[in-house]
Amino acid sequence: MRLPTAADTIAAISTPLGEAGIGIVRLSGPAAEAIARALFRPRHPRSRFLSHHFYLGHIVASPEEIIDEVLLTIMRGPKTYTREDVVEIHCHSGLGVLRRILELTLAQGARLARPGEFTLRAFLSGRIDLTQAEAVLEVIQAKTAASLRVAASHLEGRLGRSLEQTREDLLDLLARVEAALDFPEESGELPAGVLAAPLAGSLAALEELAASYQEGRLLREGLLVVIAGEPNVGKSSLLNCLLAQDRAIVAETPGTTRDLVEEVITLGGVPVRLSDTAGLRPAQDRVEELGIQRTRERLAQADLILYLVDGSLPLTPEARQDLAEMGERPGLAVINKIDLPQELSLADLEKATALPVVKISALTGAGLDHLKERIVDLAIKGGLNTTGEMVTQARHHQHLRQCLACLHRARELLEATDVPWELVALELQEAIRELGEITGQEVGDDVLDRIFAEFCLGK
Numbered sequence: 069m070r071l072p073t074a075a076d077t078i079a080a081i082s083t084p085l086g087e088a089g090i091g092i093v094r095l096s097g098p099a100a101e102a103i104a105r106a107l108f109r110p111r112h113p114r115s116r117f118l119s120h121h122f123y124l125g126h127i128v129a130s131p132e133e134i135i136d137e138v139l140l141t142i143m144r145g146p147k148t149y150t151r152e153d154v155v156e157i158h159c160h161s162g163l164g165v166l167r168r169i170l171e172l173t174l175a176q177g178a179r180l181a182r183p184g185e186f187t188l189r190a191f192l193s194g195r196i197d198l199t200q201a202e203a204v205l206e207v208i209q210a211k212t213a214a215s216l217r218v219a220a221s222h223l224e225g226r227l228g229r230s231l232e233q234t235r236e237d238l239l240d241l242l243a244r245v246e247a248a249l250d251f252p253e254e255s256g257e258l259p260a261g262v263l264a265a266p267l268a269g270s271l272a273a274l275e276e277l278a279a280s281y282q283e284g285r286l287l288r289e290g291l292l293v294v295i296a297g298e299p300n301v302g303k304s305s306l307l308n309c310l311l312a313q314d315r316a317i318v319a320e321t322p323g324t325t326r327d328l329v330e331e332v333i334t335l336g337g338v339p340v341r342l343s344d345t346a347g348l349r350p351a352q353d354r355v356e357e358l359g360i361q362r363t364r365e366r367l368a369q370a371d372l373i374l375y376l377v378d379g380s381l382p383l384t385p386e387a388r389q390d391l392a393e394m395g396e397r398p399g400l401a402v403i404n405k406i407d408l409p410q411e412l413s414l415a416d417l418e419k420a421t422a423l424p425v426v427k428i429s430a431l432t433g434a435g436l437d438h439l440k441e442r443i444v445d446l447a448i449k450g451g452l453n454t455t456g457e458m459v460t461q462a463r464h465h466q467h468l469r470q471c472l473a474c475l476h477r478a479r480e481l482l483e484a485t486d487v488p489w490e491l492v493a494l495e496l497q498e499a500i501r502e503l504g505e506i507t508g509q510e511v512g513d514d515v516l517d518r519i520f521a522e523f524c525l526g527k
């Protein structure tokens with residue numbers, strides 16, 4: 069593990085590089101204040117530089133060269149983001165200004181921060197646990213109100229605290245098992261029944277958490293909904309209708325859409341990536357062939373497929389075959405063009421597929437609200453519950469599952485007539501280690517590097 073207090077002072081531009089009212093250069097480390105004061109000329113020469121106060125002045129490269137008028141705040145540790153001394157220089161945002169100020173801090177001895185290094189320092193100094201550090205990125209990337217709500221609760225440390233509680237319960241359990249192993253004559257026969265109840269409690273709590281990942285993943289990554297079907301059934305019209313804008317070209321010629329057209333909408337708090345595809349049919353030319361190939365790839369990745377058929381025509385053998393190929397994939401069979409006289413037999417369609425059937429008109433918008441509800445229902449059975457604890461990260465889910473596997477084995481071992489206590493202890497130790505990987509108590513540098521490499525610079 070790295071040293072919790074770093075000797076060097078890091079600097080980075082913490083706001084997006086672009087033209088805007090304000091841009092921020094941030095410093096953290098023992099020399100942060102000295103570097104800032106070497107570059108800053110306060111408006112009032114006798115400024116006392118109280119911690120966590122703003123001071124107006126100029127950043128100067130030399131007594132003659134003013135770079136920008138800025139607000140400077142010096143925040144002395146440990147009540148800071150990293151627990152080190154932190155300085156923020158709020159200048160105007162522009163490529164030239166921000167880069168110049170950053171260069172000046174580097175010239176004064178700061179080192180360019182790596183992506184996520186400020187947050188890494190907050191973690192290494194013990195101000196936040198690893199779930200909170202990861203939540204920083206989750207908050208930044210949250211696209212809907214619901215995903216932000218969950219991210220904010222992670223940032224606040226709720227997930228970490230609940231895992232820490234379970235970890236402590238398991239440590240208690242392990243202590244009792246180990247005491248019995250070390251001093252068998254003193255504690256006598258350790259009744260397995262006494263341990264079964266607390267173990268079951270931890271198992272239940274962790275299982276509930278692991279189960280929340282199905283929804284948590286959707287909140288974080290969104291749902292890929294692919295609109296598929298034969299040419300001219302109204303796939304692009306449906307996309308436009310769901311987006312409430314004319315995004316894809318609609319025409320009466322079959323084979324209009326040749327490439328994937330994708331947009332993100334929010335349904336029931338879940339980000340949904342809608343993918344309009346090329347109609348599935350024998351390709352007429354090379355471009356269409358490529359389009360159909362992309363359609364097939366997208367279909368393989370889809371969380372949900374909307375298979376469209378034209379209600380004004382009888383069901384075609386090709387549609388029958390597509391539906392048969394979809395088999396058990398999650399999806400909806402959508403009858404479009406219900407505003408026209410209907411030639412499609414519902415019985416035929418229901419014979420061709422086990423998918424639930426929804427009727428719409430992408431032209432008039434009829435049935436669209438119902439379709440949206442069905443999409444959300446299928447994606448998140450029982451509605452999105454963002455009030456409880458929720459796991460949104462694949463990494464957390466994986467460790468939870470491994471932890472649960474250990475605890476299940478421990479429970480089975482406890483049920484034996486002659487309990488192998490050493491093995492119970494081993495399973496408990498492993499389970500505890502898995503939880504420590506999530507909260508960061510037991511995590512390797514390589515894992516940290518991977519997590520923080522995803523961060524943007526200056527965070």
Ligand SMILES: Nc1nc2c(ncn2[C@@H]2O[C@H](COP(=O)(O)OP(=O)(O)OP(=O)(O)O)[C@@H](O)[C@H]2O)c(=O)[nH]1
Nearest residue numbers: 299300301302303304305319323324325347430431
């Ligand atoms: N009457 C009626 N016409 C519709 C409806 N939906 C689409 N259309 C028409 O059907 C034709 C084809 O619509 P598109 O949305 O381009 O169909 P598509 O499935 O994307 O077609 P390709 O991209 O060629 O595979 C257009 O003329 C649309 O105006 C509907 O609900 N009712």
Ligand SMILES: [Mg+2]
Nearest residue numbers: 303304324325
């Ligand atoms: Mg189309």
